[in-house]
Amino acid sequence: MLSALDQSAFSTWLLSSNSIWAYPTVLTLHTFGMMVLVGAALMIDLRLLGFGRGIPLSSLERLFRVMWGAFWLNLVTGTMLFIADASKRATQPLFLIKLLLVASGIVTIVLIRRRIFDGTKEPMVISGAAKRLAVTSLLVWCAAVTAGRLLAYVG
């Protein structure tokens, strides 16, 4: 199954095409999605931690849409990059750790949205639990970026 993916016409095209539209473009789109998703998450985390208190939480709601858009972009481009190198990636611990970290990051974002951005009222103070969630989110996203970037260098 994995080696079938490796040898698929798509994988061959993505890896060995000299076209700038193959591997370089997919990789760049993946980087763009990461920058948007993680950048927006970091901003929401910083706001919850008390930076930019003047920004109403409700005005940041739209960022969740941006984050989901970036997430889907990276799911698609990430799948393409995975197909190109399936049997190597599937058995690579760092790759599995990265997937786990990304999933955890998404969970923190969903929790922040549900618990803090409930759309009813603007909280006057950010609770300790919300701040802990923000710190977790911040650390998990940085770890996810680290794991993803190191994939290019480790095993």
Add this chain to the structure above:
Amino acid sequence: MILGLGLLLLSFIRKNDHLKKVSLEVLFLIALATLPVYVSGQAAAETLKGQSGVSADAIMAHNDSALASFIMMEITGFFAWLVLWRMRRIGWPTTGLTYTVLVLSVLTVAAVARAANIGGDIRHPEISGGQYAGLFGQSSGTPLISAAAIKDFVLQHPWVWPTCETLHFIGMSLMFGVLMIVNLRLVGWLRGMSFASVHRLLPFGLMGFGINFITGMFFFIAASEQYTQNVAFHYKIILLMLAGVNYLVLTVYDEAWALPASAEAPLSGRLLGASALVLSIGVMYFGRMLPFIGNAF
């Protein structure tokens, strides 16, 4: 640089805050312009090496002193930006920080003078008789900072490059997060926040840039020939310059500062916001494409 320092000194003598602001803006812009100057200097050094009538020692010494002045200039530019940011928020320049900029400017001028002095020796070793005693009275054997040592450090430890790459991506995300909020607010896609409230986040953007400047310098010093001849790198630097000017305008932007939460930015603000987004995505694009465009590595 002398111009920026002169203006700043004059603003102190005249006790003129407006002049102080202009001089800080000039210093920030000079710090930006120093980036292509340093990068092209490295390219020139690669071309000159091995030519006859050129002192290799002098090139190396000039390179190191140029690196030291470049770093000094960037620190000065960073503090100048910080004063401008504070000034926009509270209405006047903070004295302590402004004096810091003044002292840093003087040190930078001294460092640049030293670099220029050594630079002259590249073609004219006869003037100093081969001794690179600069303003600080140091011989060429003990540079303030050694590009060769940094290069060795990066290349001899296999963990350094990947670590810098990782930090480079985190810094990029931090920077883009700030740019996204501030500029989507200006464009009008994010609503319900005053410009002053998002202006608060600007130092995080500069922090992200700082991380990327330092890690980027490690890459550049360790493998400069990979970048100096790469057209994608040239585009990246050009876009970075424009994005830097854009960031300065955002920082001191008077029309947008007064914008209440519900108000739409004027046309100039919307254009500024849109161009900042395009420029920063462009910087990322050419950075990521470095290994694929031009002399691919």
